[in-house]
Amino acid sequence: MEKNYITEKTFEGIDFSVEGFHPAEYDQCTFNNCNFAKCDLSDSVFADCGFNACDLSLAKLGNTAIRDAIFIDCKMLGLRFENCNEFGLSFTFDNCILNDSSFYKIRIKKTIFKECRMHDTDLSEADLSAGVFDKCDLKGAVFNRTTLDKADLRTAFNYSIDPELNKIKKAQFSLPSVIGLLNKYDIKIA
Numbered sequence: 019m020e021k022n023y024i025t026e027k028t029f030e031g032i033d034f035s036v037e038g039f040h041p042a043e044y045d046q047c048t049f050n051n052c053n054f055a056k057c058d059l060s061d062s063v064f065a066d067c068g069f070n071a072c073d074l075s076l077a078k079l080g081n082t083a084i085r086d087a088i089f090i091d092c093k094m095l096g097l098r099f100e101n102c103n104e105f106g107l108s109f110t111f112d113n114c115i116l117n118d119s120s121f122y123k124i125r126i127k128k129t130i131f132k133e134c135r136m137h138d139t140d141l142s143e144a145d146l147s148a149g150v151f152d153k154c155d156l157k158g159a160v161f162n163r164t165t166l167d168k169a170d171l172r173t174a175f176n177y178s179i180d181p182e183l184n185k186i187k188k189a190q191f192s193l194p195s196v197i198g199l200l201n202k203y204d205i206k207i208a
Contacts, residue, residue, distance in 0.1 A: 021061070083107075089114050100124050121146075171195070178202075 022042040033053040043063040052072045060080035068088045075095035083103040090112045097119040099107075107124065112132045120140040127147045131154050138158040145165040152170070156177035165185045171177065172192040178201040179186065191199065 021063075084109055088112070094119060098122075099126075 022040070023045070024042050024047060025045040026047065027044075028048045028050065029052055031051045032049075034057050035053050035055050039054065039057040039059060039062075041060065041062040044065070044067050045063075046066045047064075048068045048070070049072050050070045052069075054072060054074045054077045056076045057074075058078040058080075059074075059082045060078050061082065063083040063085070064087050065083070065085045066087070069090070069092050071091045072089075073093045074089075074097060075093055077097060079098055079101045081101070081103050083105065085106040085108055087109045089109060092111075092114045094111075094114055094116050095118055097116070100120055100122040102124070104124065107126060108129070109126075110130045110132075111134050112130075113134065114131075115135045116131075116139050117135060117137040118139065119136075121144045122140050123143040125145040126149070127145055128149060129146060130150045130152070132150070132152040134151075134154045136154055136156050136159050138160075139156070140160045141164050142160050142162040143164065146169055147165050148168040148170075149166070150170045151174035153173045154175075156174055159177060161177070161179045161184050163183060164179075166179070166189045167185050167187045169186075169189045172190050175195045177195065177198040179199055180202050181199055182202075186199075
């Protein structure tokens with residue numbers, strides 16, 4: 019079955035969880051206030067697309083291609099980004115809720131997370147080199163064999179990162195949040 023190709027179209031306030039979502043190749047499209055919650059986005063392509071105030075919670079991302087997409091003010095609970103098509107995988111997140119999502123083992127260097135809530139997000143074995151976590155709440159986020167070389171976490175908070183289990187060469191941290199690098203030692207700092 020051949021996929022539809024949709025370019026430079028704006029989708030406004032569509033509830034795809036009711037109307038149904040049809041896989042297609044979306045190029046330079048904008049989605050405003052759309053509901054993709056629990057939708058199957060598998061095998062779709064989103065290239066240079068913008069998502070504004072959308073709910074993508076628990077959407078299925080099997081072989082979904084996301085290239086240079088921007089997510090602003092989106093609710094994105096429980097997404098499994100590791101199921102995406104890895105070719106050209108790139109996105110930016112601004113003021114998004116990414117709680118309980120997973121970036122397990124994916125290479126997303128230079129990714130920008132700005133003012134995102136990332137509670138219990140799995141970042142295990144991901145390559146986040148030169149990534150930016152600007153004012154992100156990383157409470158309960160899992161960093162296990164994660165590559166954070168040259169990453170900027172100066173304004174991130176509530177993280178716990180074990181420097182012995184993760185690559186953090188030339189990463190940037192600031193006080194007081196840098197204490198999150200010492201959590202495993204169960205020490206008190208006055």
